[in-house]
Amino acid sequence: MVNDGSKPESSDIFDELAKNKHVQILHHAVNLGKGAALKTAFNHVLLNEKCLAVVTADADGQHLPADILSIGRQTLSHPGNLIMGTRTFEGRIPWRSKIGNKITILATRFFLGRKILDTQTGLRGLPKDLLDNFLTIRANGFDFEMEMLARAVKDGINIYQQPISTVYLDENRHSNFHPLLDSLAIYFVFLRHTANSIATAAIDYLVFSLVWLLGHSLVPALIVGRLAAAVFNFTIAKCFVFKSRGRTGRELIFYLIMLIVMTIMTYAAVSQLLIAGLNVFLAKILVESAIFLAIFSISRTFIFNYTTVEKQTSGTNWDLYYSKRFPFSPTRFLTKKIISSKIKKFAPQPVQYVLELGGGASCVYKSFFSLFPGTSYMVIDNSVNGLNKIKCQSNLSLLKTLEADLTKPLPHIEKADIVFSLGLIEHLSPKGRANCLKAHFDLTRDGGLVLITWPTPTLPYRFIRKLSEIFNMWPFHDETPLTKSDVLSLLPAQAQVIEVTKNWFAGLTQEILVAKVSTHKEPT
DSSP: OEEESOOGGGHHHHHHHHTSTTOOOEEESSOOOHHHHHHHHHHHHHHHOOOSEEEEOOSSSOSOHHHHHHHHHHHHHSTTOEEEEEEOOOSSOOHHHHHHHHHHHHHHHHHHSOOOSOTTOOOEEEEHHHHHHHHTOOOOSTHHHHHHHHHHHHTTOOEEEEEEOOOOGGGGTTOOOOHHHHHHHHHHHHHHHHHHHHHHHHHHHHHHHHHHHTTOOHHHHHHHHHHHHHHHHHHHIIIIISOOOSOHHHHHHHHHHHHHHHHHHHHHHHHHHHHTTOOHHHHHHHHHHHHHHHHHHHIIIIISOHHHHHTTTSOOOHHHHHHHOOSOOHHHHHHHHHHHHHHHHHOOSSOOEEEEETOTTOSSHHHHHHHSTTOEEEEEESOHHHHHHHHHHOOOTTEEEEEOOTTSOOOOOOOEEEEEEESOGGGSOHHHHHHHHHHHHHTEEEEEEEEEEEEOOOHHHHHHHHHHHHTTOOOOTTOOOOOHHHHHTTOOTTEEEEEEEEEGGGSSOEEEEEEEEOSSOOOO
16 A cells, blocks of 8 residues: 555554555655556565565555456466456446546557557556566656556557456545546647657748748758758657667668658649649648658557567567457468368368367357357467457357467367367477477377468568568567478378468468378378
């Protein structure tokens, strides 16, 4: 419990709490703000407590004990994630809370690129290894919590949103959150992103006007104005807005590419407005205002997003991948079609039980239910987020999930008629890959079908991956493309290969292995 400089008449409350041997009270001599109180608690935990994680909860009666315990459990179940206790804001909610939250959701989605349903919740779960990062945030008031979200998004920390009850006591009059003043403090986190653009636009506009008034045409006026503003904008954006620690040369190249494209677009749009009879200065203001959102989004996502560059040697964050993955992908659609055709061609009959390995947020299980109605289907994965996602997408009682590491010995599992994995083995170490391939065949009944896909290092694969890495859009930093011989050399004795084909339509070219399990090995 942090007593953030409470008034003397509240001392009886803290005296009563102090009698409980399980309660520690940290005191501020004067009120320093919610952020300062949280940082005091974080610092105390890091120096004194042996724990795995902490849960923060406001003292204004909004958080139920059951929800606090639930967030604690989710924090332990999702290591490395920032857990948010998300209120639904349904029913009778104070207007200042409902309106403020909706506005903040929209602002957060635009400026941070993430949809966070309850940005102002004080019920949060934080793994202990994240606390030192949040301690360095300078904000000390209510804006600290928004800065915490911005820091988490920037550092690539997954934000797991757990629904909690929405409770407001006496129209939330006991809350110290002031809608006007504290909202301004929160939105100041966003205002710094726009301040640079406003200053840049002013420089661009002034230089453009000067060159135009000196008698030059539209093209040189646009170019000189944009270059003068670009020097200022790039420096401020890198050092103060996005605070990027990425490679300056790389960022400058992509910044210039964006600048050239945007200048061409501006020229085309302003030219059309001049033809329509609009004043040149007004036309430029209108066009620049229209492309402001695009410039900010490109800068944040592709240019100054240093996090992905610095973490290219780390493993894939599957919880983060599953939480951000789009529900539809042309590549997954094509893969699903090809897999379905292979299954129909080679599947043993009857098919009563199917096992998918590494199938968190599976995209193919519905196809199996269509091909083989009444089939039992199990997905095994070590990503809780991926397993939760597939359970949320399906109400089918025949779909089961199991959290397990496929590179290690598995618990006793009934052998299946079909065992398959899509894009799994390339993310494993050589030893883990061998163990996982063996598990495919060990889990398949005699005469059953095994199907495995993996990316292979063709020219299209190398080109698409390199381009994605350059633009910080490649999340699979531990992925190793494999040749056919790489995989065939690791197959166990009971594997009888039927065919190995390439799926060129996937772009990131896939090899597709189809095999059956035979205790009496036949010539391949």
